[in-house]
Amino acid sequence: MSSPSALPLRVAALPFASACAAREKPPFAAIAERLNELAREHVSLAVFPEMSLVGAARMERLRRTELEALSEPLDGPSIAAVSRAVEMSGVAAGVGWIERANDGALYNSYVVCMPDGARHVHRKLYPMESPHLRSGALFDVFDTPWGIKMSILIGADNYMPENARVAALKGATLLVAPHRSSVGPGVSLRPDWLARSIPARAGENGMFAVLCDARAEPRGACKPGEAMIADPCGVVIARGEHPERPMATASIDPELARHSEARRWLTARRPELYASLIASEAKEGGDARPWAQPEREVRARGSVAVSFAVVGRKRPIR
Secondary structure: OOOHHHOOEEEEEOOOOHHHHOOOOOHHHHHHHHHHHHHHOOOOEEEOOOOOOOOOOOHHHOOHHHHHHHOEOOOOHHHHHHHHHHHHHOOEEEEEEEEEOOOOOEEEEEEEEOOOOOEEEEEOOOOOOOOOOOOOOOOOEEEOOOOOEEEEOOHHHHHOHHHHHHHHHOOOOEEEEEEEEEOOOOOOOOHHHHHHHHHHHHHHHOOEEEEEEEEEOHHHOEEEEEEEEEOOOOOEEEEOEOOOEOOEEEEEOHHHHHOOHHHHHHOOOOHHHHHHHOOOOOOOOOOOOOOOOOOOOOOOOOOOOOOOOOOOOOOOOO
């Protein structure tokens, strides 16, 4: 097996909801098969969707006890199995799962497992899918063997431009953006909105960006979503040909990010002009205070019969 540093960084976005699509085998087994295939195509990094190790399609319908039953610690059997597959194939892999922390808290987390055994974890900052999930408080930026700094933003973390900007200011030149769309009544997010915003984040911050989305539909069904890779100019350089070939692959040159126009302008920022963007002081020990989840829109279930009458009285004309 070749060392990852000896190979160019070739990235693949695989928008497969493996846990839903492969019910006859554990999701990490399906991921292992994909990694072996990608190794033959000289792919260095495989990006799977948000919650790719979780079998439940709609998180908002699950009680806390159900989420706890699906959760695992970072050193649990599923992540261990993915790490073994990564070491054997030589292909780094990013996968999502429900993390159970040492204090019992539950997080929507994503880990990038490296062939050398390293594991880089990000906890979702905006876990909108369930009130039982705690919000993360750190922007994680880490070095890779390919000479590029990587950051992870999960799902709704990508909806706010400030998050990608913070990652860029911390040195990230590759943004991994795993996502899981919900399809059904009451869902307002349009898939094309996210597909347009991710290249914009790449162009604004002089970074590569990889979007990998799975679509969670009613009754537990999952389908491949959008897969794309954008360059530091905001140009989409690879896109899945859904549904025939939903996977997107591209080679990434770190120098393009370092010498991009946006990266040059990041050094010319005037932070003193942006004081109005700071709502509160950052919590000690983290990048952000705990997130207060916004109230969900209340929708009536079923129908209620309502009857009323308007009674008018004619007044005599004088």
